[in-house]
Amino acid sequence: MIETNPKVETVRFKKFKWVDIVAPDQAVFAELKRKYKFHELDLEDCASENQRSKIDEYDKYLFIILHFPHFDKRKNAVVIEEIDVFMGHDYLITIHDGVLYPLMDVFERCRSSLKSRKKTMSNGTGFLLYEIVDTMLDHVFFLLDQVSKNIKTIELSVFGSGQEQKDMLRDILGLKKDIITFRRVMGPQRTVIAQLEHKNKRFLPENLDLYFDDLVDKVEKIWGNLESMKDLVISLQETNESIISHKTNDVIKVLTIFSATMLPLTVLTGFYGMNVDLPMGEHPVAYFLIIGGMAVISLTMLIFFKMKRWL
Template identity: 65%
Template sequence: MNETKTQFEKIRFKDLVWTDIISPNREVLTSIQKKYKFHELDIEDCLTENQRSKIDEYDKYLFMVLHFPFFDSTKKLLVIQEIDIFIGQDFIITIHDGVLRPVMDVFGKCMLSIKQRKRFMSNGSGFLLYEIIDSMLDEGFRLVDYISNNTHVIEKSVFNVDATRKDMLKDILILKKDIITFRRVVSPQRTVIAQLEHKNKKFLPENLELYFDDLVDKVEKTWSNLESMKDLVMSIQETHESIISHTTNNVIKVLTIFSVIMLPLTVLTGFYGMNVSLPFEQHEAAYMIVIGGMIVIIGAMLGYFRWRKWL
């Protein structure tokens, strides 16, 4: 977790307590550990950044590490943000760095409105967990749409013959990086979300199975969309490289033809530049004869190149 100021807030509705902790330090987490008897390894996981999502089951609680993509407007890139969740029969604790807006929005609604607390918290900690994860997955869909729109914009630019290609490769590589980042988040999360259906029924009762099925469907849909966009971006990059290669070959072909045409002209002018007696040297039209010969050579070579369809 980031070294920023710790924020600690609680919401209580009936017997359920939701504690939201932003950028916790060890002292805060130790006090939470003592109160709820959490395993010390879970606390260590909260203090370090885990690269993979996971879910650990204990007798009195579940501990989850989840990751979600977040668009960094400064870097103009998708970055990975972690949220750690403890869930018991009458409590849920969320720990994050304060940039996962959907989680903060749900918490803010519950904080400000009894009606919203009843909506999100009246059905127990399992349903609240569903709502938190569902809000994050919905935000993921918006990011998928953002990447999809960027993909279509770049696709149109690649096939636009008048487009400037100077920064196009950079745009394609940024898009690929966003998709790779997103896939790295979703891939392990598919397994974790699927496992929720089969965990301790004290925390996730059977009447929530359909809700968690819905989460699984959303994760799989997100993964399917990312797979399609990955293939599309690969095709766009290959097409872009083919167009660049074709353009480069055309430029090289023109320069090669120009060099080949200049070669006999250079020989001819060098020949007549020698300090010896030469044909037509004394002829009054010698200059025009040489120029005419050069024009004939150029015309003959251009005609030959056109006949061979090199031009």
């Protein structure tokens, strides 16, 4: 049996039900409190933003706050999205903002397919929770694969032209921001997933230990990948900054040599530009002698710079 309304959808299978709530208002929270007797602090956590991942255990239900990364196309960046979960013996309630498509796809499959309901919901709410978290972690791996491809692209372009170097710095900083967001999500998540493995067996039977142990392994693998990516991006940034610094030094060196070459010429032209009588100032070939002297001085300085290997 399937029941729907604009903000709340419920899928039932045998004695179990999954209630999915998108962007709830105060009326929905009031109904949850009335029907399920949830603690008001838990409902306040659902209504507020920026809650840390956690798991609270009560006599009749578990309250879990989970966070997962999500790529926001409008911001072109990875953002953090929250899922609030209430899990009892015969029900599981998920509350979210409706942007985590993997979660919504799982619910849609259960809603539209009896086969999916049998696969996902026939082993109780604990297994349903496992399926949801497992799907979301698979999505995290997918996002990390995209980040990894971006890192490889930057690796191949690290010795590009000047403009590419500037663009690359922007891309590297964007990657660093995304990896920081991933780490902010997955750091507290490691603790919560590990706690799920050892929680009260009334809600998570022992036959699910192997499944939740698999979730712990996935989270640790994600964390290990993030550590490697963080180190690699830092190395890429340092390499890119070294290349930019080297190219800047080359430009400064050329400008310095140019200035040093022009300095004696400037002195000479300034000397003969004074409005006083100067040696050979009236000589008919004075102009050519001065030009020739300037050329000799410039050539001598360039030969000196070349001998010093400054050029």
